[in-house]
Amino acid sequence: MLANYEVSQAEKKFIGWHLLFAVIAVAIGSLFGPLQALEHAGLDLYPYLQPLFASYYQGLTLHGVLNALVFTTFFITGFLTLTTIYGLKRPLRYPKLNAVGFWMMVVGLVVTAIPTLLDQASVLYTFYPPMKAHWSFYLGLTLVVVGSWIEGWGFYFTYYAWRKENPGVRTPLTTFGGLITMVMWQFATLGVATEILTMLLPWSLGLIEGTDPQLARTYFWFTGHPLVYFWLLPAYVSWYGMLPKQAGGKLFSDSLARFAFWLFLLLSVPLGFHHQYVDPGVPAGWKFLHAVLTYSVFLPSMLTAFTVIASLEYAGRKRGGKGLLGWIRALPWADPVVSAQLLAGILFFFGGIGGITNASYNVNLVVHNTAWVPGHFHLTVASAVTLSFMGISYWLVPYLTGKKLGVSNKVANIQVWTWFVGMVIFSNAMHVVGLLGAPRRTPLGLAPYIPEEWSGHLLRVGIGGTIMFVGMYMYVYIVAKTAWAKNYEPVEIEVPLADSIHDPQETPDWLDKWVPWLIGTVALLLIAYGPQLFDQISNIALNAPGGKVW
Amino acid sequence: MTDKQSMHIDPYEKNWIRLSIGLLVVFATAVTVAGFAFGFQVPTPEDRVDPRTVATEGPWADPGLRELVPGKKYEAYILAQTWAFLPNEITVPVGAEVTFYVTSKDVQHGFKLQDTNINMQIVPGQVSKLTVTFDEPGVHNFICTEYCGAAHAIMFGTLTVE
Ligand code: HEM
Ligand SMILES: [Cu+2]
Numbered sequence: 001m002l003a004n005y006e007v008s009q010a011e012k013k014f015i016g017w018h019l020l021f022a023v024i025a026v027a028i029g030s031l032f033g034p035l036q037a038l039e040h041a042g043l044d045l046y047p048y049l050q051p052l053f054a055s056y057y058q059g060l061t062l063h064g065v066l067n068a069l070v071f072t073t074f075f076i077t078g079f080l081t082l083t084t085i086y087g088l089k090r091p092l093r094y095p096k097l098n099a100v101g102f103w104m105m106v107v108g109l110v111v112t113a114i115p116t117l118l119d120q121a122s123v124l125y126t127f128y129p130p131m132k133a134h135w136s137f138y139l140g141l142t143l144v145v146v147g148s149w150i151e152g153w154g155f156y157f158t159y160y161a162w163r164k165e166n167p168g169v170r171t172p173l174t175t176f177g178g179l180i181t182m183v184m185w186q187f188a189t190l191g192v193a194t195e196i197l198t199m200l201l202p203w204s205l206g207l208i209e210g211t212d213p214q215l216a217r218t219y220f221w222f223t224g225h226p227l228v229y230f231w232l233l234p235a236y237v238s239w240y241g242m243l244p245k246q247a248g249g250k251l252f253s254d255s256l257a258r259f260a261f262w263l264f265l266l267l268s269v270p271l272g273f274h275h276q277y278v279d280p281g282v283p284a285g286w287k288f289l290h291a292v293l294t295y296s297v298f299l300p301s302m303l304t305a306f307t308v309i310a311s312l313e314y315a316g317r318k319r320g321g322k323g324l325l326g327w328i329r330a331l332p333w334a335d336p337v338v339s340a341q342l343l344a345g346i347l348f349f350f351g352g353i354g355g356i357t358n359a360s361y362n363v364n365l366v367v368h369n370t371a372w373v374p375g376h377f378h379l380t381v382a383s384a385v386t387l388s389f390m391g392i393s394y395w396l397v398p399y400l401t402g403k404k405l406g407v408s409n410k411v412a413n414i415q416v417w418t419w420f421v422g423m424v425i426f427s428n429a430m431h432v433v434g435l436l437g438a439p440r441r442t443p444l445g446l447a448p449y450i451p452e453e454w455s456g457h458l459l460r461v462g463i464g465g466t467i468m469f470v471g472m473y474m475y476v477y478i479v480a481k482t483a484w485a486k487n488y489e490p491v492e493i494e495v496p497l498a499d500s501i502h503d504p505q506e507t508p509d510w511l512d513k514w515v516p517w518l519i520g521t522v523a524l525l526l527i528a529y530g531p532q533l534f535d536q537i538s539n540i541a542l543n544a545p546g547g548k549v550w
Numbered sequence: 551m552t553d554k555q556s557m558h559i560d561p562y563e564k565n566w567i568r569l570s571i572g573l574l575v576v577f578a579t580a581v582t583v584a585g586f587a588f589g590f591q592v593p594t595p596e597d598r599v600d601p602r603t604v605a606t607e608g609p610w611a612d613p614g615l616r617e618l619v620p621g622k623k624y625e626a627y628i629l630a631q632t633w634a635f636l637p638n639e640i641t642v643p644v645g646a647e648v649t650f651y652v653t654s655k656d657v658q659h660g661f662k663l664q665d666t667n668i669n670m671q672i673v674p675g676q677v678s679k680l681t682v683t684f685d686e687p688g689v690h691n692f693i694c695t696e697y698c699g700a701a702h703a704i705m706f707g708t709l710t711v712e
Contacts, residue, residue, distance in 0.1 A: 055700065124697055130674060131657045131699070210602075213658060213673045256563065277592050278669050280676035284594040288585065295577050302570035306563055361581045362590035365669045369660050369695035437664045439695040446703040449691045544601045544674040546657050549632050549699030 005089045007082070012400045014099070016483075018078025019397065021106065022071050023479050026386070029066030030472045032059035037426065037465020040371075040444050040458045054119040056443040057550050061116055064125030068231075068381060070109055073144060075389050076234045077102070077151045079396070080178035083237060084155045086495050087175030090165070093157040101150030108143025111136050122550045124441065126220060127200070129211040130546020135204035138196045145189050152182035170504040170512055173257060174241035174497060180261045181233040184226060184268050187521065191222025191272070199542070210545040214281035215536045221272035222529065229268040231381050233261070235388040239308045239341060245498035246338050246395075247331050249315025252307050254500035258511040260307070263300035266521050267293065270528030277364045286532050291361040293528060301352060308345065314501070336412035337496075340391025343420045344384045347427075351379030354431065369441075371461075372434025375427045383423050390416065390475050397482050399493040406481030406488070415478060419471035426464025433457040593670050593678045596651070601674035605629060605655045615640055615648075624648045628692075628707075630659040630672045632699050635692065638707030642684060646711070649681040660695030663709065671696065684711040 035045050039056065046056055053059055081098065085091055092098050114136060115121040121133035127141075159171070159179055171179070195216050202208045240257045244250050251257060273290035276282050316327025333339050354376040357363055367373060394412055398405050405412060433454050434440070444450055444458065482488075510516070559567075584590050604610050609627045613636045616625040621643050629636040630652060642648055652661045652672050659672040663682070670678035694705035 057697065057700070128658050128696075131697075212675065214676050217671075217673065253560065253563065256559065276671070278671045278678075280593045280671065280673055280678040281595055284592055287592055288582075291581055292578055295574050295581075298574050298577070299567075299570055302566065302573075306566045310560070310563070356577065360577075361592065362584050362667075365590070365592065365667045368669050369662065369671075437662070437693075439660065439662065439693055441697040442695075442703050444703070447693075447706075448704055449693055449706045539598075541598065541600075541675055546674070549657055 005091070007086055008091070011081075011085060011091065011095075014095075014102070015078045015081050016400045018074045018081070018102065019393070019400070019479075020483075021109065022074035022078065022389075023393075023476060025066040025074065025109075026071035026472070027476045029063050029071060030469065032063040033472070034462075034465045034469040035059060036063065036443075037468075038462045040465075041462025042445055042455070042458065043462065044443075044445050046443075055122065055550065057122040057124070058116070058119050060441065061122045061124050065112065065116065067386075068125055069141070069144070072231045072381070072385065073148055074105065076181070076230065077105070077148055079234055079389075079392065080155065080181060080237075081151070082396070082495070083174040083178040083241075084158055087172035087178075087497070088158060088162040090158065090162055092154055093161045094154055097157070098151050098154035101147045101152075101154060104147030104150060105144050106147075108140045108145075108147055110140070111143060112140030114140075119550070120548075126224070128220070129200060129203070129213050129216045130544040131550075132204055132546050132548055135201060138200045138204055142193065142196050142201070145193060149186055149189070152186060155179060155182055170507055172497070173251070173254060173500070173504065174237050176258060176512070177233060177237035177241060177261050180265050181230060181237070183518075184233070184265050185230045187269050187525065188223050188226035188230065191219045192224075195219035195223075203542075208542055210542045212536075212540050212542050213544050213546075214279065215540055217276060217279060218272070218282065218533070218536055221275040222269070223272075225272045225275055226268040228377075228380065229264055231385045233264060235344070235385050236261075236264075236304060238388055238392055239304070239345070240311075241498055242392075242496045243308065243338070243341050243498070244311040244315060245496045246335065246341075247312055247315035248319050249311055249498075251498045251500040252310035252314060254502055254504045255507040255511055256303055256307050258507060260300040260303040262511065262517050263303075264297070265517060266524060267297045267300070269521070270524050271297070272529075273532075274359050274361075274364075277361060278368050281536070282532065288361055289528065291359060294359040295356075298356070305349075311498075312342075334409055334413065336409055336416050337391045337394045339413055340394070340416045341388050343416060344387035344391070347379045347387065347420065347423060348384035350427075351376060351384060354379065367434055369439055370434035371430045371438040371440050374440050375430025375434055378423060378427050378430070383419075383427075387416070387419055390419070393475070393479055395493055395496065397479055398491050399495065401483055402490050402492070403482055403485050403488040404491045405478070406485055407478050411474075412478055415471055415474035418474060419468060422464050422467030422469075422471055424464070425460055426468055429457045429460035429464060433461065590667065591680060593680055595676075596679040597677040598675055599653055599677060601653075601655050604653055605631070609651070610653060610655075613637060615642070621645065622647060626650045628652045628661070630654040630661065630694065630698075630705075632656050633694070633701040633705040635661075635694070635705065635707040639710075640707070641710045641712060644684060644687050644711055647681060647683040649679060652678045657698050658696050659698045659705070661692055662695045663692045664690050666690060668692075669695070687711050 115134035121137035123131045123133045271290045271293045273287050274294045313327050316330040319330040321327030321330025610629045613627045613629045654672045654674045662669045690709045692707050
């Protein structure tokens, strides 16, 4: 720990760049949300977008890529840069390395954006072959992923340097959670990296004739499921490591928080087949094994629920909350940073229940590829994660810029509640219409098989989606107004690191040791994926040439 | 490790962990029982085909319904392609047990037979197979549930039970 280390202006700027790209991405990506939702409700606005945007699917590709891949990755790498240096109280070990990673992500973003905007890559954010995008689409995504790896390596070097300076000291919790997020991400992205480098790039460049679409799906979901934990863990870093303080209390259990993070590292990756329950090329036994492993992630999720809620109760009681539930009212709801995260948690509760449904080996048959699924993940990535990131922005942007939030807490709170209300309407309707059988990824207004009884729900999709859109643009406005304010009130914000009720130094040693956990992670991966990967790769048949079908 | 270090686990939290593990066991058991005792099925590797020739050689060159035991047992060979199922109309008698064999000759598709447990990803090169028995008369749409290109939204067929 360097004496009196302060995050420098240059470092703040560097993190700010991440946020800038993140917010621009989600602003553009979200333009298509209400268009999709209104299309479902019977109001087709796509003809008016010609010739700027060609189709529903070009829009949906932008929506998925910009929101789920770009917004998240930029926000996360930026936020975790701060938790690394602020937590360790030392600058990045190799700032240039992190700068290289960041600008590689930016280049990747541009390289992906060009074919997508030219309608040469309307393959959605899952880009299942043999639907064939322009090669630059795959190349750009690869650069984004590799750039995020490099930023992660920069964190490891920084951590390693700190560790040598501070033997025996517990890694600060927020730093620790951030490092686990990045390590997990590097295991996870091996799947999609292999898919792109060994199959999609050579194929889109014309070097090989075809693809093996089943193997590609297996590679993709090797990454695709842990991707959701890559989004979620940084929100958990805030829920565990910051929210208790923001709510006026302390973290209930430092050791269980760390234990949960380790379990997430161990269990996030080896369960991708639960996205492939209805795939023809994966044996039922392996699907079943991944179903059981999926349920085991239920455990760290329940630990998180307990610790976060207990910390909040501690805060609420300290603030004078009485009775069984009185502490909830006593929490500082007027602070948008807090209310955003509380509402994110509430929506995530329902997202979690839906997740258990999706994960059920057989119940999945009812909901797979229906509107239920986007209904579900707008509660997770677009609520638990996005709404938390909105709340984080409300202290982080003032912290980075030194400018007071550009609107009153009341207005920011209205933003938060608008998103919440829109989401409740939207996601409920999507779940219901999905259960009735409506497919996802479909402009339902054009579908000839829509029964009358769906229309009321589809209308609610449109209404909820429009309200969400208002909430999103209020957020973009608040961030922009703060960041670019000419006349502003200068503020000095403290990074809200929560204390733990127990001294972290009392947390057992084995919860701060990497090697055993890493070995365990690799071993579990080999067991859960090794045999199937070996089997599918040794039987590879690159015989699906596919093409451009949009 | 010093004596001071230990996992501080609150008694409430201990109970919570027990409850979580209990719930986990209940879920896993429910899924296991449903999967193995009640015979719910998910697709499992059936056969590999060459998507480049599947429309001209083999059973999908002549897609349609095959009667194995009249009134009782049927096989439906269905070829998915942009943007239609071949065939897109099927009629079976009440009480028929139908096994679907679906594959694609171009990109990925989906095959969801409404109001049944038939829901499959259709992957070029693979054969998706599931079986269902129709005990009641009625009309079921089978719709494409995976994005398969510009006109994905119109891709569906109907199965009539009479
Ligand atoms: C601004 C408000 C938003 C609205 C109204 C909205 C609406 C929708 C709708 C209706 C769909 C389904 C389209 C279909 O299946 O045909 C969809 C898909 C999706 N949304 Fe959103 N959304 C919004 C914001 C977000 C945010 C903030 C995220 C993530 C951070 C997100 C991530 C996604 C993803 C990943 C998909 C799936 C795309 C695909 O199937 O390829 N959305 N959205
Ligand atoms: Cu289709």
